[in-house]
Amino acid sequence: MNKNGEAEKKQDYRVEKDSIGTKDVPQNVYYGVQSLRAAENFHITGLNMHPEIINSLAYIKKAAAITNCEIGMLDKKKAKAIVQACDEILEGKLHGDFIVDPIQGGAGTSLNMNANEVIANRAIEILGGEKGDYSIINPNDDVNCGQSTNDVIPTAGKMTSLRLLKNLKKELLRLHKALCAKAKEFDHVIKMGRTQMQDAVPIRLGQEFNAYSVAVMRDIHRMDRAMEEMCTLNMGGTAVGTGINADEAYLRRIVPNLVEVSDMEFVQAYDLIDATQNLDPFVAVSGAVKACAVTLSKIANDLRLLSSGPRAGFGEINLPAKQNGSSIMPGKVNPVIPEVVNQVAFNVIGNDVTITMAAEAGQLELNAFEPIVFYCMFQSIDTLAYAVQTFVDNCVTGITANETRCRYLVENSVGIITAICPHVGYQKAADIAKKAIRTGESVRSLILKEGLLNEEQLDHVLDPVNMTEPGISGKEILMANDK
Template sequence: METKIKNPKTRQEHDSIGTKEVPAEAYYGVQTLRAAENFYITGMNMHPELINSVAQIKKAAAITNFEVGRLDKKRTDAIVRACDEIISGRLHDQFIVDPIQGGAGTSLNMNANEVIANRAIEILGGRKGDYSIVNPNDHVNYGQSTNDVFPSCGRITALKLLYQAKEQLERLYRALMEKAEEFDDVIKMGRTQLQDAVPIRLGQEFRAYATAIRRDITRFEHAKEEMSSLNLGGTAIGTGLNADVQYLQKVVKNIALVSGLDLVQSYDLIDATQNLDGYTSVSGAVKTCAVNLSKMSNDLRLISSGPRAGLGEINLPAKQNGSSIMPGKVNPVIPEVVNQVAFNIIGNDMTIAMATEAGQLELNAFEPIIFYNLFQSIETLTFAVHTLVDNCITGITANREHCRDMVENSVGIITAICPHVGYEKAAVIAKEAILTGASVRSLIIRDGLLGEEELNVILNPYSMTEPGISGEQLLDNV
């Protein structure tokens, strides 16, 4: 690249395509500008963590190239300082390429190379665009290719976001377990296929939600392991062409030190460059978690429905007005937004699967759309869980008496009585209760099948909701 100063507001740069005017004060260069013009797709900026991650990789690469004698100290120090500034949040506005881009990520890689080179030039007292001082390709990108830099910064970014998501899932797990303890003595009607089944304790329902989230946390641990293996050092196709052998051996250790993350080099760099099934696996874990969250949100909306004409077993915190026409209406807005986040994540997962499958031979060109959707999935799930904990779960209360009344008036309790009166008599009682509206308890006493004291023991909340505690055992002790 060469620089000619004609217009004080611009500088001329050229690449293999030709010459182009670049804003004089811009830290990006000609290749970045071409990409910004070619790929105006989402209108959004690159994810800030992806920018930080690519700067961390460039910093580690410069340090490694200096250690193996491929980069002089003056340029190394300037590049490292430029990277540190980006990692601290500066110059992010100079990353102007769209998150969705052709070229397998070359546009982001060159955007980083040019910004870092021009800032390093400035640090060394030069003028932006004078690439004889620090060159984007020959110095910042030395020993690298887009094909090992872009996948590696994507994995590092996903790893950072997974840490944040896991923290929120841990908070949700604890909040659900606290509610499980609080509601442990609340007896209510269990339902299968939305019909009365047998009694359950509200605390048991919340403990079941917590158990599902614990499995999700375990899946996220495995997902973090998937993202901790980098193909950095493999350059174009995983063979390490143009990378110093010592660089290849040291660069991932240095990026681990720079990022503070537990990172390793992929065992097979060729495989790691062409096959992206790790992203599909991680997306699957995020999708599974989203499905669990959505199912839980469905339940919360159902059992809080009403408050007068629905199930009304719990109360969700009132967060905002629910209608512009119906005074006093409050909607379950937090579970609703969690549902919507889940729907979007499920769609993203399909896109990620298709993009992973679309790779050909030694490279998959579709990592940009994978990153765009994966980062969105992890991040929106993180935010959704945060609001679910703070604005919903911790403020849920139980309508204890209402829950018990529905159990007492339900035909479902006949299942607990069945072993004591026989299936046929129990079926007759259940049918009459449904037809007449009379309670099962009153019909049992009326027909003299069981006494009041026996019924109280059989219908004890724990005898109906805990395996190993049968009504017969309790009756033996009366």
């Protein structure tokens, strides 16, 4: 009875046995004793397994069942039930029975067995049996036939990474398109360029945004190259890459069958031992994702600076106002979208360090630290994709230019003296710049006052296109005006 005097419903259990001993498992669940032990041992993040790696495991187990049936290692009835259970997982069912923590000891054995037990118990039901009756379908002997955690888990990690990277790439292409549109929109807006936070030379706002788009596309290409390494699998290598307990026919067919069921392009590694020992492909992908995060964070930094103010900062662009910026300062609006991009980038960079260290820590024939590699990798790719999505939708597409402000800062900056330099000489230009800073007079008025150039010549020299594109030399301008 509970405290309200109501009868409590008794939980029914089944008894399962493994090499550690026996354990009560709730009767209605599809996971088994090994999954339950892992859930008890590894309560680390408190998070669920990523749904895409669950689906990746279902594809692998499905391809293995088909392959083992083809070569006579699994009878058709069992194979059909296993395939049906895998298809149900791919439909989004049974995901709640994947109970192991993303970060776990054992190189992913807990996750592999969680998949084996869920698929076995559902297949047992399909064949009319009771969950836990592994005489009908066994998680190890049938679902895991021809496999090892050591080829299944890295394969699942690569499949998942590729699917997540595809979504990230889609968002990055949207960002590239949005930046290109802004580059075109702002191409006529002249502004002051800055180096080391000091006035440098004029630049067009459109040129700045075009440079952002070029950097993003370079990141996309870099990611494409890194993704190619995710397409080489060690499936068939089993425990250490030697293929022990895997039939030769299985070894030949497993990857082609996985390609067919998953509709993804994979090849079997030339050296399965190397592919089992080493995680450097994940380091390469993480490095590409990190480089992209650095690019995006730098762009976000620029947008925060260019929009700073609105009165006491640069104020050259306006970011869309998305929410109140202060609980105490009325009317304050903060650059919250660029700020979240910065924070995601910081996290991605930290994750890359973890992935690098985990890959380096592998020993001999296996790296035991794949779970933390995948946890960090999936988090980096997912969060960066979401950050790019909100960056495009809630920031970049709504940016506007303060053209008057931009022009004012150019005309009142000593930075334009660099454009004058070829016509009056470096030393004279430096003297004019110093005088402008000391007196507050504009460079233009000082040039005219000292008779160094006339109005028409200055208009040519300080024309926005002449100042922001390679063009005719100063000597040619002066000669043309003298005629």
